[in-house]
Amino acid sequence: MQKAHNLKEYREELHETLDNDFLRTTLDNFAIAYRAGRANAFKGMDVRGLIQEIADSKDAAAQNADALYKEFKANAEAAGVHVHFAKDGDEANRIITKIAKDADCKKIVKSKSMTAEETLLNHDLEDAGIEVTETDLGEWIIQLRHEGPSHMVMPAIHLSRFQVGDLFTEVTGKKQDTEIEKLVKVARRELRQKYVEADMGISGANFAIAETGGIGIVTNEGNARLVTTLPRVHVALMGIDKLLPNLRDALRILKVLPRNATGQQLTSYVTWITGNNECLAAEDGKKEIHYVVLDNGRSELIKDPLFSQVNRCVRCGACANVCPVYRLVGGHKMGHIYIGAIGLILTYFFHGKDKAKNLVQNCINCEACKDVCAGGIDLPRLIKEIHARIQDEDGHPLPSFLLGKVMRNRKLFHTLLRTAKWGQKPVAEKDGFIRHLPMIFSKEHSFRALPTIAETPFRDWWKENRPEVENPKYRVALFSGCVQDFVYPEQMQAAVDVFAANGVAMEFPEKQSCCGLPVQMMGETKASRDVAAQNLRAFEPDAYDYIVTLCASCAAHLKHNYPKLVMDKPSLKLRADAFSAKIIDYSSFVNDVLKVEAKDFTQSGEKATYHAPCHLCRGLDVHEAPRQLIEKSGMEYVECAEEEVCCGFGGTFSMKFPELSAELLKKKLDNVEATGADTLLTDCPGCIMQLRGGLKRRGSKVQVKHVAEVMSKHKK
Amino acid sequence: MPSKEDLYQLFVEKAELVSAKVTTIAHEDDALKYVINLCGEKEACQLLVSGCEADLSDKAEALCETKQKKVIAAPGLNADLYKKLAAQAKKAGFECIDKGMRDHLAGVDIGFTYAEYGIADTGTLMLDCPSEELRLATMVSEFHVCVLPKSKIKANTYAVEKMMLTRMKKTPDYLAFITGASRTADIERVLALGVHGPLELHILILED
Numbered sequence A: 001m002q003k004a005h006n007l008k009e010y011r012e013e014l015h016e017t018l019d020n021d022f023l024r025t026t027l028d029n030f031a032i033a034y035r036a037g038r039a040n041a042f043k044g045m046d047v048r049g050l051i052q053e054i055a056d057s058k059d060a061a062a063q064n065a066d067a068l069y070k071e072f073k074a075n076a077e078a079a080g081v082h083v084h085f086a087k088d089g090d091e092a093n094r095i096i097t098k099i100a101k102d103a104d105c106k107k108i109v110k111s112k113s114m115t116a117e118e119t120l121l122n123h124d125l126e127d128a129g130i131e132v133t134e135t136d137l138g139e140w141i142i143q144l145r146h147e148g149p150s151h152m153v154m155p156a157i158h159l160s161r162f163q164v165g166d167l168f169t170e171v172t173g174k175k176q177d178t179e180i181e182k183l184v185k186v187a188r189r190e191l192r193q194k195y196v197e198a199d200m201g202i203s204g205a206n207f208a209i210a211e212t213g214g215i216g217i218v219t220n221e222g223n224a225r226l227v228t229t230l231p232r233v234h235v236a237l238m239g240i241d242k243l244l245p246n247l248r249d250a251l252r253i254l255k256v257l258p259r260n261a262t263g264q265q266l267t268s269y270v271t272w273i274t275g276n277n278e279c280l281a282a283e284d285g286k287k288e289i290h291y292v293v294l295d296n297g298r299s300e301l302i303k304d305p306l307f308s309q310v311n312r313c314v315r316c317g318a319c320a321n322v323c324p325v326y327r328l329v330g331g332h333k334m335g336h337i338y339i340g341a342i343g344l345i346l347t348y349f350f351h352g353k354d355k356a357k358n359l360v361q362n363c364i365n366c367e368a369c370k371d372v373c374a375g376g377i378d379l380p381r382l383i384k385e386i387h388a389r390i391q392d393e394d395g396h397p398l399p400s401f402l403l404g405k406v407m408r409n410r411k412l413f414h415t416l417l418r419t420a421k422w423g424q425k426p427v428a429e430k431d432g433f434i435r436h437l438p439m440i441f442s443k444e445h446s447f448r449a450l451p452t453i454a455e456t457p458f459r460d461w462w463k464e465n466r467p468e469v470e471n472p473k474y475r476v477a478l479f480s481g482c483v484q485d486f487v488y489p490e491q492m493q494a495a496v497d498v499f500a501a502n503g504v505a506m507e508f509p510e511k512q513s514c515c516g517l518p519v520q521m522m523g524e525t526k527a528s529r530d531v532a533a534q535n536l537r538a539f540e541p542d543a544y545d546y547i548v549t550l551c552a553s554c555a556a557h558l559k560h561n562y563p564k565l566v567m568d569k570p571s572l573k574l575r576a577d578a579f580s581a582k583i584i585d586y587s588s589f590v591n592d593v594l595k596v597e598a599k600d601f602t603q604s605g606e607k608a609t610y611h612a613p614c615h616l617c618r619g620l621d622v623h624e625a626p627r628q629l630i631e632k633s634g635m636e637y638v639e640c641a642e643e644e645v646c647c648g649f650g651g652t653f654s655m656k657f658p659e660l661s662a663e664l665l666k667k668k669l670d671n672v673e674a675t676g677a678d679t680l681l682t683d684c685p686g687c688i689m690q691l692r693g694g695l696k697r698r699g700s701k702v703q704v705k706h707v708a709e710v711m712s713k714h715k716k
Numbered sequence B: 001m002p003s004k005e006d007l008y009q010l011f012v013e014k015a016e017l018v019s020a021k022v023t024t025i026a027h028e029d030d031a032l033k034y035v036i037n038l039c040g041e042k043e044a045c046q047l048l049v050s051g052c053e054a055d056l057s058d059k060a061e062a063l064c065e066t067k068q069k070k071v072i073a074a075p076g077l078n079a080d081l082y083k084k085l086a087a088q089a090k091k092a093g094f095e096c097i098d099k100g101m102r103d104h105l106a107g108v109d110i111g112f113t114y115a116e117y118g119i120a121d122t123g124t125l126m127l128d129c130p131s132e133e134l135r136l137a138t139m140v141s142e143f144h145v146c147v148l149p150k151s152k153i154k155a156n157t158y159a160v161e162k163m164m165l166t167r168m169k170k171t172p173d174y175l176a177f178i179t180g181a182s183r184t185a186d187i188e189r190v191l192a193l194g195v196h197g198p199l200e201l202h203i204l205i206l207e208d
C-alpha cells in the first residue's frame, strides 16, 4: 500500500525496493519469461482484432450498465439468488457483514477478489468478530503477513520461498522446509480444514452475465470451486464493471484474460454458477447465495468521456507485467491496492488524490502497458491526465509551471537556449559533453553525461545551406524538435543530405517550436495545448506530401496527441487531422516511401545494433523500417536483447526519478554491450542523449548514432 | 471445418501441454480397469509428496487421520457402470462411493467422472455438476480421472456456448471448464500442481 506523503518520501520508498535484490531478480526473470509466454499463447491469433472486440463490447456494456444490472438482478433473483447494490466500499462491507450475522456465520473462507481488497472487506469482517481465511495461496501468505497484494495476479510475488517457509513454520508450529512443492502441499492441508469449518464463502466474479443472472470465476488453484461449494452461504462481491450482456462476451474475454495474465491458454478452472445451487450442508439442501454489486465511483467513471475506458479493464495484470518501472520498484510502490498502470489510475478514483499524487508521476510514458492491455485502454494518456488534474487541483510545482510558461513562448524559449550556449562555455568539453553537471542537478544525475548546446542550431544552418532540389519527387516539411534543432543539428543535416539526393524538396517552417511533449509529461495541459496550436499554425499541411521528423517522441506526439489537444477548437481540429495524417518518422519515410536500396550505400559490414524508441515501436507501430535501413546502409545488424524496452529517458522523468532512469539505462547498456557491436543506432534524439551520456560515463567504446547519420555517411 | 480426427489430435496436444495425462480407450470397461490400476499404483496418500512426515498443525493432521482406506469416488456415473466399478474396487480392497463426499473431505484417492464436452483449442473438459457430490468428487480427489467421448470434442468455447446456455437456463446450475490439474505459481512463480484441487488430471478419450 502507498503510504508516502510527498515525492521525497516516495522516492525513499523506491530506494528500498531498488535495493531488494530478490525482488528485482524475480521481476526481471518474470518480465522476460512473460513476454515469450504471452507471444506463444497468442500465436496465430488476431490479438488486435480480439482486443478491439473486447473494447467495443465493454464500452457498450458500460453505456448500458443500468439496464444490464436490472436484467442481471431479475434473472439472478428468479434463480433464487439475493442481489444487493452497494454504492461504496463501506456499504458493501456493511451488507456482507450483515449477511454473515443474519445467517449466523462465524468462519469465512475467501477466494481471491480484488474488489474485496478495494473495500478492505476483511477488516470489517474481523472487526465484527468473524474469522476470515484467504484460500488463494498468494493471498493467504500475504494475509498471514498482514500485507497487501503486490500484483493483481500474483499477490505474493515479492516474497521468497525462505520467507514463506519461515511463515509456515510459525503458522503450523512445526519447522517447515523451503521446497516450494512441499510448501504448497502444506498450504493444501492447512486450508482444507478451513473449508470444512467455514459457514460462509466469499468470492469475486470475473463475469456477471445479464442474460442468465449467473457469474463466472476464473482461477488456477481451484479454491473458488471449494469456497462456492462447501460453506452453506456464498457471497460474491463484484464491481459493476463485471456486467456483461451475454455469455458470448464472457467467452471472448476468456480468450484474452489468461493469455494476457500469465501466458496460459486457459486457467485450470473456469466456474460458471447460475442460481442457488445444491448445498448438502444447508437445511433445505439449497445454498444461500448473495451477489453484492459495487459501484464505488464506477458509474461516475463510466460517464466521463475520457475515463470511461477504464471500465474495459478485465484485471489481467498485464500492464504491470510489461511496465519497466513496476519491474524495478515492485508492486507495493506502483499502486495502492490495484497496481501497475491501471493501479495508478484506479488509485486516484477509488482511493483518492492523496494516495495517487506521487504514484502518477512514476510513469515514464513508454506505452508498453497500452500496447498489451486486454481492453485496449490508453493507460499512459489517462495517467498523464490524472497527473494534470491533480496539479490543477493542488497547484503546479514551480519547475513545471515555469517550463510551461517558457514553452508557450517560442521566442523566449529559443533565446534561452541560445543564451545557454554561452553559459555552458566554461564547462563544455570538446567532445560535445558538459564536463560536470550544473548546480541544479544532484549527484544522482551523474549516471550519464549531458551534451552541450550546439554551436549553430539547425534553423540557422538551414538558412545558409538549404539545398535546391529540381523536379522533386516529394515535397516535405521538416519538423526538428528542440533537441535536434539546438543540440544535435548534425542529425537533421544528415537527413537533409539523403533527402536531397533522393529528389525530396524540403521546407523548414521557421515558426515551429518544441512539440510540447515535455510540458504535457509534466502535467501542464494548458501549455501543451498552446504549443500544439502554435505548431499547427506554423505548418501548412496541404502544401506537403509529408511532414518528416527524426524524433520518435515528437512524431508520436504530433500524430496522436495533436488532434486530441485541439479537439475543442473546430477549425484547428481539421488542420490537426490533416497535419497528423502527414506526419512520418525518418525511417519509414526513407525505407518505405523513398525505398532506398542497398546498392546506393557503401557496404562496410561493421556490426551495428539497435535500440527501438518507445514512441517509434509502440507509439507509431514502426518495427521493420529502421532495421532494414541499417542493413541497407551496409552494416551488419545484430539484434540486442530486449530491444524494444525503454532506455529510461522519458524526458522529464529522468529528472524526477534519476535513480530509476539510471537503472533502466544500465540494463539497456548491458544488453547493448553484450551484442559486441561497436555502433548503436536508434531514431530518437532523446534516446541518443540518454544512451550516449550513459556510455560515456561507462567509458565504453560503443558509438551512438541516429540512423540518419549512418545513411548519410555511407551514401555513395 | 476441422475433422473429428483433427480436433482429437489438437485436444490431446493441448491437454498434454497443461500436464494432463491423456489415454485413448476403445471401451468403457478399459476406463474401469484404468481407474483400478491407477488406484492400486498410487501412494496410499498422495500427500506423501510433502511427506505426511512433513509437519502439519495438529488440526490439519487430525483431518489427515480420518482417512483409512483408499477411496474411489464416482458420483454421477450411470448405475450399471457404477455397479461394475464398485465390484472391481471391492475386489481390489478399495472403498467405492457415489455419495457422502462431505465425509471424505480429507481427500479421496480418485474421482472418476464423465465429461460432457471437450474443447480442443485449449485441451479443456466441460463438466456440468449441479450435483454437489459430483462437484466435490472433481475437487477433493487427489487424482481426477475423466472419460471424454471422442465425438464430444468441439473446436472452441464458442462451439459449446449454446450447450452451456441450455444448461445454465435450467437453474440452478454449476458448470466447470477444467484444464489440467489444479496449479499455482504464487511462490516465486514456480509452478506447483495440486494446490487445492487434484494433483493429477487423467483424461480417457473414448472412441465412439
Ligand code: SF4
Binding pocket: A319, A322, A323, A324, A325, A326, A340, A341, A362, A363, A364, A365, A366, A367, A368, A369, A370, A379, A380
Ligand atoms: S507507460 Fe510505461 S511506465 Fe507508464 S505505466 Fe505504462 S508501462 Fe509503465
Ligand code: SF4
Binding pocket: A312, A313, A314, A315, A316, A317, A318, A319, A320, A340, A341, A342, A369, A372, A373, A374, A375, A376, A377, A379
Ligand atoms: S488495464 Fe488492461 S492490461 Fe491492465 S489489468 Fe486491466 S485489462 Fe489488463
